[in-house]
Amino acid sequence: MTTAKEIIARRVAKELKDGDVVNLGIGLPTLVSNYLPEGINITLQAENGILGMGELCVQGEEDVDCVNAGAQHVTIRKGGSFFDSAMSFSIIRGGHVDVTVLGALQVDETGTLASHIVPGKMVPGMGGAMDLVVGAKKVIIATTHTAKGSPKILKKINLPATAVGKVNLIVTELAVIEVTDEGFVLKEIAENTTIDEVKKLTDAELVVSSNLMIMPK
Amino acid sequence: MRNKIITVDEAMEYIKDGSRLMIGGFMSVGTPEILMDAIVKKGVQNLTVIANDSGTLDTGIGKLISAKQVKCLIASHIGLNAETGKQMTSGELEVDLVPQGSLAEKIRAGGAGLGGVLTPTGIGTEVERGKKKIILDQKEYLIELPLKAEVALIRGSIVDKSGNVYYNATTKNFNPLMATAADTVIVAAEKIVEDGELDPNCIMTPGIFVDYIVGGES
Numbered sequence: 001m002t003t004a005k006e007i008i009a010r011r012v013a014k015e016l017k018d019g020d021v022v023n024l025g026i027g028l029p030t031l032v033s034n035y036l037p038e039g040i041n042i043t044l045q046a047e048n049g050i051l052g053m054g055e056l057c058v059q060g061e062e063d064v065d066c067v068n069a070g071a072q073h074v075t076i077r078k079g080g081s082f083f084d085s086a087m088s089f090s091i092i093r094g095g096h097v098d099v100t101v102l103g104a105l106q107v108d109e110t111g112t113l114a115s116h117i118v119p120g121k122m123v124p125g126m127g128g129a130m131d132l133v134v135g136a137k138k139v140i141i142a143t144t145h146t147a148k149g150s151p152k153i154l155k156k157i158n159l160p161a162t163a164v165g166k167v168n169l170i171v172t173e174l175a176v177i178e179v180t181d182e183g184f185v186l187k188e189i190a191e192n193t194t195i196d197e198v199k200k201l202t203d204a205e206l207v208v209s210s211n212l213m214i215m216p217k
Numbered sequence: 218m219r220n221k222i223i224t225v226d227e228a229m230e231y232i233k234d235g236s237r238l239m240i241g242g243f244m245s246v247g248t249p250e251i252l253m254d255a256i257v258k259k260g261v262q263n264l265t266v267i268a269n270d271s272g273t274l275d276t277g278i279g280k281l282i283s284a285k286q287v288k289c290l291i292a293s294h295i296g297l298n299a300e301t302g303k304q305m306t307s308g309e310l311e312v313d314l315v316p317q318g319s320l321a322e323k324i325r326a327g328g329a330g331l332g333g334v335l336t337p338t339g340i341g342t343e344v345e346r347g348k349k350k351i352i353l354d355q356k357e358y359l360i361e362l363p364l365k366a367e368v369a370l371i372r373g374s375i376v377d378k379s380g381n382v383y384y385n386a387t388t389k390n391f392n393p394l395m396a397t398a399a400d401t402v403i404v405a406a407e408k409i410v411e412d413g414e415l416d417p418n419c420i421m422t423p424g425i426f427v428d429y430i431v432g433g434e435s
Contacts, residue, residue, distance in 0.1 A: 046387075047317060048243040048244075048246070048387050048390055049243075049387050049389055049390055050387060063386060064246075065246065065247075065374070065385045065386035065387060065388045066386040066387050067243075067244065067246050067387050069243075070244075071243075071244035071245070071246065071297070076386075082386050082387060082389060083389065084321075084384075084389040084390060084391070084392070084393045084394060084421075085243075085269070085317070085318075085320075085321040085389075085390050085391050085394060086321045086322065086325050086394055088318075088321075089317065089318030089321050089322070092318060093318050093336065093337075093338060112341075123295075123302060123305065123314075124294060124295060124296025124297075124302075125270075125292065125293055125294040125295050125296060125312075125314040126293065126294070126314060126316050126317070126344075127270075127293050127294035127296075127316075127317050128293070128316070128317040128318060129316075130316040130318075130319075130338045130339055130342065130344065131316050131317060131318035131319070131338045134337050134338045134340075135318075135337075135338075160342065160343050161341055161342045161343075162342065163338075163341070163342065164340065164341030164342070165341075
């Protein structure tokens with residue numbers, strides 16, 4: 001059976017265009033590169049200082065000096081490059097990353113994202129997330145629709161913000177939702193759900209697109 | 218020319234109780250481990266550490282955290298070392314979390330003689346707290362002030378005797394920035410070569426920034 005994560009990763013992959021420079025967050029977003037449509041080549045950026053990041057290394061063939069932002073050993077593709085953290089964030093903050101795909105704790109109808117802290121419980125630090133969300137040309141949130149039934153897509157976030165008003169698109173296992181100046185627009189729903197169910201699991205108003213589509217499998 | 222190569226023990230003379238250090242590396246990749254081990258052995262206390270992260274429990278800066286030698290940590294991410302979070306919650310360790318790109322620019326500003334940098338990162342978030350904001354061309358920016366340290370501990374893949382450094386692959390990260398922003402810069406070299414053996418085109422940190430070189434055995 002296809003898992004929620006696979007459904008989300010496959011759908012996000014369809015948003016990427018040939019030649020895009022893309023930064024994939026740790027976790028679910030990393031899976032996106034497994035589902036790139038045929039003929040679509042992207043350049044992966046990692047904030048610790050790589051463009052043209054390749055696959056995870058086969059055990060025993062690691063270069064100890066070459067890791068991704070999650071400290072996993074990776075390869076670099078032909079045509080790739082390494083650089084320091086100032087250059088890396090010039091790429092990120094300066095608008096040279098076409099798309100960033102990140103997870104979320106909460107996201108709201110103004111495009112404000114909470115992804116880096118649950119006060120008193122989870123305080124890992126923002127790492128590069130704040131710069132990525134502020135600087136990337138397009139911000140896609142890849143997340144399960146709810147956290148064990150509790151809505152993550154809200155009218156207003158109640159966790160500390162990672163960045164204000166920067167999210168463009170939300171992809172869940174149930175729906176594709178665009179963030180517009182008028183709030184959330186429901187663009188696609190999964191085959192096995194209904195508009196009512198999606199609305200029930202979303203704690204904000206959803207404007208149903210006049211061109212509502214079924215999410216491609 | 219002055220000899221820059223010293224022993225690790227000699228390098229430790231520059232690390233004292235209460236020292237303010239910058240330590241290179243990203244999740245311990247590019248962190249000078251031999252200097253971390255030496256600091257643990259020396260047992261100095263109340264250190265202030267500026268670094269991207271706090272490594273893991275038993276690698277990189279995590280070694281200093283586990284030995285409870287750090288009083289204040291300025292970093293962007295501590296999520297892969299549970300001990301850092303534990304000491305922060307208990308109040309033993311003060312942690313100042315800074316967005317990674319802002320941390321890089323604060324260090325760069327410190328080394329480049331700038332009074333600070335203007336960044337849109339952190340606007341509307343808790344990062345704003347206590348910082349000045351400025352509006353230019355209708356866009357709001359945070360003023361992030363420069364960071365400097367007494368000693369920078371960095372790691373170079375190949376270092377020549379003049380202190381010119383080449384960093385392999387993703388070991389660059391914060392190392393070349395920190396090399397510019399401290400009073401004393403000590404590089405732990407994976408390999409030390411004679412002057413002239415490194416192609417000047419490939420040098421990432423000019424030797425004038427480096428005060429001392431340790432290591433070179435591996």
